[in-house]
Structures are given as C-alpha cells and as structure tokens.
Amino acid sequence: MATHAIRTTDLVKTYPKGQRALDGLSFSVGEGVVLGLLGPNGAGKSTTVKILTTLSRADSGTAQVAGYDVIREQDQVRHAIGYVPQKSSSDPMATGIENLVLGGRIYGLSRTDAVRRAAELLERFGLTEFGGRQVKTYSGGMQRKLDVALGLVHRPQVLFLDEPTTGLDPEARADLWTEVGRLAGSEGLTVLLTTHYLEEADRLADQLAIVDHGKIVAEGTPEGLKSELRGDSVHVELVDADTDGTVRSLLGQLPGITEIVAEGKVLRARVDHGATAVPAVLGILEDKAIPVSAVTVSRPSLDDVYLNYTGRSFQAAEEAA
Ligand SMILES: Nc1ncnc2c1ncn2[C@@H]1O[C@H](COP(=O)(O)OP(=O)(O)OP(=O)(O)O)[C@@H](O)[C@H]1O
Incomplete structure (x- = not known):
C-alpha cells in the first residue's frame, strides 16, 4: 500500500x-x-x-x-x-x-x-x-x-x-x-x-x-x-441592511478590527480582542443612531476559515451556487 x-x-x-x-x-x-x-x-x-x-x-x-x-x-x-x-x-x-x-x-x-x-x-x-x-x-x-x-x-x-x-x-x-x-x-x-x-x-x-x-x-x-486565524470573530446583526456601506466604513474606523464583510443585515469582522471590540462597536453605532439586533463574539469557526480564504461566507457561496 x-x-x-x-x-x-x-x-x-x-x-x-x-x-x-x-x-x-x-x-x-x-x-x-x-x-x-x-x-x-x-x-x-x-x-x-x-x-x-x-x-x-x-x-x-x-x-x-x-x-x-x-x-x-x-x-x-x-x-x-x-x-x-x-x-x-x-x-x-x-x-x-x-x-x-x-x-x-x-x-x-x-x-x-x-x-x-x-x-x-x-x-x-x-x-x-x-x-x-x-x-x-x-x-x-x-x-x-x-x-x-x-x-x-x-x-x-x-x-x-x-x-x-x-x-x-x-x-x-x-x-x-x-x-x-x-x-x-x-x-x-x-x-x-x-x-x-x-x-x-x-x-x-x-x-x-x-x-x-x-x-x-x-x-x-x-x-x-x-487556530491560524488570530483573534475573535464578531457578528453584528443590524435591524436594516447596510445598503450604502455606512456601517461597514464606521466599523473600519475602529482600531483592531479587520476583514469586515457585509452580507445583508449581517456584518462579520475579525477583531484582536472580542471583549474590547464589542463595546466599541456598539458605541459607534449608537452614536450614529443605527439600530442593532444582536452582537456576538466567538472563536474563529470553519466559516471564518472559509471566509478568510475565499473572501465570502460559506452561506453566501451556497446561495450563489
Ligand atoms: N455532468 C455535468 N455537466 C455539466 N456541468 C456539470 C456536470 N456535473 C457538474 N457540473 C458542474 O460542475 C461544477 C462542479 O460540480 P460538482 O457536482 O463537482 O460540485 P459539488 O461541489 O459536488 O457540488 P454538489 O454538492 O452540488 O454536488 C458545477 O458548476 C456543476 O454545475
């Protein structure tokens, strides 16, 4: 063999x-x-x-x-x-x-x-x-x-x-x-x-x-x-989709936040430290009166791995197929 x-x-x-x-x-x-x-x-x-x-x-x-x-x-x-x-x-x-x-x-x-x-x-x-x-x-x-x-x-x-x-x-x-x-x-x-x-x-x-x-x-x-992916994943679910990219660019101004991907109402990003990123994300969105349904922090998943290598989420790729 x-x-x-x-x-x-x-x-x-x-x-x-x-x-x-x-x-x-x-x-x-x-x-x-x-x-x-x-x-x-x-x-x-x-x-x-x-x-x-x-x-x-x-x-x-x-x-x-x-x-x-x-x-x-x-x-x-x-x-x-x-x-x-x-x-x-x-x-x-x-x-x-x-x-x-x-x-x-x-x-x-x-x-x-x-x-x-x-x-x-x-x-x-x-x-x-x-x-x-x-x-x-x-x-x-x-x-x-x-x-x-x-x-x-x-x-x-x-x-x-x-x-x-x-x-x-x-x-x-x-x-x-x-x-x-x-x-x-x-x-x-x-x-x-x-x-x-x-x-x-x-x-x-x-x-x-x-x-x-x-x-x-x-x-x-x-x-x-x-484990090759550093930091944490943050998912922000908005009440309304970020159609004009405002939320994406607001998040982009925060330190320690990278790879922001918007798909409909959901924005996903990688952050150095989830615990400090979440208050900063919520703060900047509240300042601009942008309503948020949920924010979650997690360790990188295979979905994040896929996103990292292909530039799109697995679900988006499935939907596009
Ligand atoms: N017999 C065929 N004739 C023409 N195109 C095909 C044929 N079989 C597969 N394809 C196309 O080749 C590509 C790869 O298909 P394949 O079935 O290998 O993908 P897959 O990853 O196994 O997906 P699935 O989970 O849907 O089976 C797809 O775009 C599919 O439409």
Missing part, C-alpha cells in the same frame, strides 16, 4: 458546456485518515470523487488511489475502493441481507462468504434485527447505514462517501458520524467524505481540504485551520 491513500495533482475538468469544474486541484491523504472535502454546492467535490472512483476522467492532471493510477490501473482502483454515492444504490424492494449478499457476489465472494459478510456488516451497523425487512421500510438513517455497509462489502482500503448525511435528521446524522469515526479509528480505513456542512467537517474530519471553484484553497486539521 502506498504512503498516500489518495493523491491528486493538478486535476482539471471542464464539462461540455464549458463549465470548469476542476481547475488544478491537488491534495493528498495518508492512510487511515478521514479527509473532509468541504465546499459549497458546485465547488467540484462530486467531480473529484467521480474521477477518483474511475467514473469520470480528468482532462489533465493525475490521481492515485491506494497507490494505483485511476486511468492506467482502473481495475485495481475499483477493487481497492468502496463508493457510497449521494443517491442510494440499494434496491428498496429487496431486504437488507439480500442487498448485501448481492453486493458481495458482485465483488466475487462465494455465496457462503457473502452471507457471512452481510451478517457481519448488519451487526456492525446495528441493523441485524432489520436485515430481513425490505429496505423501503427503513428510516433514512438506516438506509444510509446500509449504503455505507454496501460500500464496505469487499473490505476496501479507501471509502468514498459523497455527502453522506444530506437529507438526514440531526439525530441520524450524529449517529452516522459516530459510525464513520469508528470505521476509520478501528479498521484503519481511509475515508474521503464530501460535505457542505461545516459542522460535519468539523466533527468528523481528521484533515480538511477546502474546495472553492475547483481548487483546494486550504488544507489542515479543523483545529489547525481555525
């Missing part, structure tokens, strides 16, 4: 209508790591996953998964990986066991081995008592767990999860996070998961690669990326 479970160099992909989905995307992941590919809708995450799982080809650049080249060694790559697409690939009319046994048989397991593996995986994901039921009767969270189990049938070295918790309720989401964390921790599996949930990236990923417009703009651990 290679030192890097996944490595991409300068991947470029332009779709037929001229949409450049990847624009020189490079990153690498070590073995046994959960890598979060975080980016707003349309950033190029799914395209990256499709290239790494051999479902699509880059126009240029190279990629290796489990030490195999995704173009020249497609078969080896396919055997080394598990892929859980955004849309479930299980048969809703079949039972959980039937789906898993079929999955095993497709990968060449004997019937006995496929049945044994199915039982193991159902147990692993707490689905044993539901194994005999049709998948259409499963809750969203159970279906998703079965999807992940299907991706693991052939004991892959690298598992790709494309937006694994989209559409799940918070409880099912947290449950799946626990499962994925356990997989990587106890079984040495490398996991690449794409997500547009900041919280998911923060909670689940050992390493993060932030994707914006088809490029990686920042890489590191969630904590490392946040």
